[in-house]
Amino acid sequence: MAHIEQLPSGSYRFTAYDGGGKKKRLTWKPMQGLTARQLEKEIQKQAALFEEQVQTGNVADGNIRLSDYYALWMEQHARPQLAPKTVLEYEKLWTRIEQGLGHIRLNRIKPTHLQQFYVELQETAVNLKKGGRLSPTTINSYHRMLSSMFGYAVRMQLMTSNPCQRVRPPKKEQKEAATLSEDQAIRLLEGLEKEPLQFRVMVETLLYVGLRKSELHGLQWDDLDFSNGVLRIERELKYLQKQGLHVRPPKNASSVRAVKLPAGLIATLRYYKAWQNRQAQLVGDRWQESGWMFTDEFGNPRHPDSLPKQFKQFLARAGFTPEEIETIHLHTLRHSCATFLISANVDIRTVSNRLGHAQTNTTLNIYSHALRQADEAAAEALEFTLNRRKRA
Secondary structure, three states: OOEEEEOOOOOEEEEEEOOOOOEEEEEEOOOOOOOHHHHHHHHHHHHHHHHHHHHHOOOOOOOOEHHHHHHHHHHHHHHHHOOHHHHHHHHHHHHHHHHHHOOOEHHHOOHHHHHHHHHHHHHHOEOOOOOOEOOHHHHHHHHHHHHHHHHHHHHOOOOOOOHHHHOOOOOOOOOOOOOOOHHHHHHHHHHHOOOOHHHHHHHHHHHHHOOOHHHHHOOEHHHEEOOOOEEEEOOEEEEEOOOEEEEEOOOOHHHOEEEEOOHHHHHHHHHHHHHHHHHHHHHHHHOOOOOEOOEOOOOOEOOHHHHHHHHHHHHHHOOOOHHHHHHOOHHHHHHHHHHHHHHOOOOHHHHHHHHOOOOHHHHHHHOHHHHHHHHHHHHHHHHHHHHHHHHO
8 A cells, every 4th residue: 555644734645666666656635525534535545546556657747648637637636626517617628728738748838838829729719609719718718727737737746837827818808797777677676576476586586685596596495594584695506417406515615605685585585485385285295395495396496597598588578678688697686786785885895795705806896887886976975065064
């Protein structure tokens, strides 16, 4: 068995000898959330795997091609550590990376290789879904994946430095978050009064709370404290290709949060809960009691990807113009919630906390336009107040 050494960083170092007596080492970092028993089992598994690789001559070193290293990175880091949706995205991005860089030895990849790869993506690659060239945002996704791959290689001592740190991908386009105007929000709420109860409750919850779609579908009744009017967001429900419905913690640690709900929304949710209980009685034994807040007719969690299409269809029924329907999306409700809070002079830290942003700067960057408007209104209010006192 390979020698196992725990490092101060929380990682583990495995040492083994090949057939010629040459020492090989590997630094391995376990995924978070393992119990003591699970951790010990995983350590022994990884140590045994490393020893087998050393003895068969398949142990990785910096001289392997990037295409071979990709398989190792996926097995040892990406799938155990990253969100399933991120892994699926990286699997799709890999096709172009393999074509452009897969043949190069890992320890020979230079910043110039990456810069040339980004230029080729920008000038010749075609967006397979929308047509046209790849956007800077998409090219930054390739950069983010490569940086993750090389960062892990540095930690595993397969590379001396991460070449992505010396390369600048195309600058991302800075777009203002699309939001509803007050008139549009009023029309939307009026239109919801004619809609089925569950759909109305889901859209109102998105608008009043500013949830992500996955957070909305991840809500369970135990998350809602009716007495105090507090909703706790602590999971996401997503649909992933090849995996189906997937429940996981929210996007980041800051996304686990408790928010106070408006009294009107609490009353609506109370009415909706009573309606759901009646539905369960109607279907009898076919009802699958699962605790989900938003379910199909038999108590199973709703498919998260069905709501955006329903929302677009609703906008048409509510009298929104084709131009409005083109620009208003389900995520617009989250942006609108934040914008209305900022317009009401709610401080930016409170807004950031309600949205579950990891950093206040994220909120500042996304809603800079709304903040400028709020600041202009504050300046006008200050001028009015001071001038009135001066006249008095």
